[in-house]
Amino acid sequence: xxxxxxxxxxxxxxxxxxxxxxxxxxxxxxxxxxxxxxxxxxxxxxxxxxxxxxxxxxxxxxxxxxxxxxxxxxxxxxxxxxxxxxxxxxxxxxxxxxxxxx
Numbered sequence: 001x002x003x004x005x006x007x008x009x010x011x012x013x014x015x016x017x018x019x020x021x022x023x024x025x026x027x028x029x030x031x032x033x034x035x036x037x038x039x040x041x042x043x044x045x046x047x048x049x050x051x052x053x054x055x056x057x058x059x060x061x062x063x064x065x066x067x068x069x070x071x072x073x074x075x076x077x078x079x080x081x082x083x084x085x086x087x088x089x090x091x092x093x094x095x096x097x098x099x100x101x102x
Contacts, residue, residue, distance in 0.1 A: 010035045
């Protein structure tokens, strides 16, 4: 198999695992990098180089913050407040958060 076919197969499996959502995102991401390294598509330096990228660290931080907000019930409270204020008007529910930020 060519490197392109191997990479396409690994990426397809990763997408299925992300959608299936039975494994943590970190496990799928690290497994994908490890599979690309194990098959020889990427060198070890290339496989691990993305982990130190500021964008990756930022996204990981967002996952942590959103899990904390969900655990404290803040997202449920905010959703209930939005529905209470906007009522049944779907357009008002759509634009209320944007207007609140501005």
